[in-house]
Every structure is written in C-alpha cells, then in structure tokens.
Amino acid sequence: MFSFAMPELILILVIALVVFGPGKLPELGKAxxxxxxxxxxxxxxxxxxxxxxxxxxxxxxxNRLDKLPAAESERRAAGVNSQEQR
Incomplete structure (x- = not known):
C-alpha cells in the first residue's frame, strides 16, 4: 500500500509535535x-x-450431496428412472 522511508516519518513526527505539542504527543500515540x-x-x-x-x-x-444418492436409490426402488424425471 504505502511505503514510508525515514525522512517522511521524521517529517510527520515533527509536524505532529508542532501541531499537538510535546505534552499531548504521548497521549496521542497511546490513543x-x-x-x-x-x-x-x-x-x-x-x-x-x-x-x-x-x-x-x-x-x-x-450433507445435501450425501442425501442425493439415498434419494436416487429410493427413486430406483420405486421404479422411477431419474432420466424420466428430467
């Protein structure tokens, strides 16, 4: 995604220090x-x-697929061909 080198990170830290001040910076980092x-x-x-x-x-x-062969066997036992149903 984004890749920051050391100069960019230092610049961001300096800007944050100026904007928020040294007292708020630890709280901001913790949050x-x-x-x-x-x-x-x-x-x-x-x-x-x-x-x-x-x-x-x-x-x-x-589970649904496991039940399919059982239903097919029941149809064949009843004398109904699966191709006739289609």
Whole structure:
C-alpha cells in the first residue's frame, strides 16, 4: 500500500509535535495504538466469522450431496428412472 522511508516519518513526527505539542504527543500515540489494536481485533473477528460461515455452508452442501444418492436409490426402488424425471 504505502511505503514510508525515514525522512517522511521524521517529517510527520515533527509536524505532529508542532501541531499537538510535546505534552499531548504521548497521549496521542497511546490513543493511536489502542485504535490500531481495536481495528486489528475487529478485522480478525470478521475474518474468523467469515471462515466459520464458509465452513458451515460447506458442511451443509456436503450433507445435501450425501442425501442425493439415498434419494436416487429410493427413486430406483420405486421404479422411477431419474432420466424420466428430467
């Protein structure tokens, strides 16, 4: 995405120091760190939830496909050809 070299980072730090002052800078850094931590946690939860949903759908599909041969056998036992139904 973005790539910052050392001169760009120093420039951003100097601008932040001038704008917010030396007293507010530690508080700002702490708040920024907490915000990034919360963002990572939230995105991790979303990824985990999507993985669970995908796995559940795969299990449902497998169960549905497992039932198909049984239904086909029942139709054949009843004398109905699967090609006649199409």
């Amino acid at each position: 920024l760190g907490k915000g990034m931590q919360e963002f990572r946690r939230a995105t991790g939860e979303v990824v985990e939830e999507k993985a669970i949903n995908i796995e559940a759908k795969a299990i449902e599909e497998k």
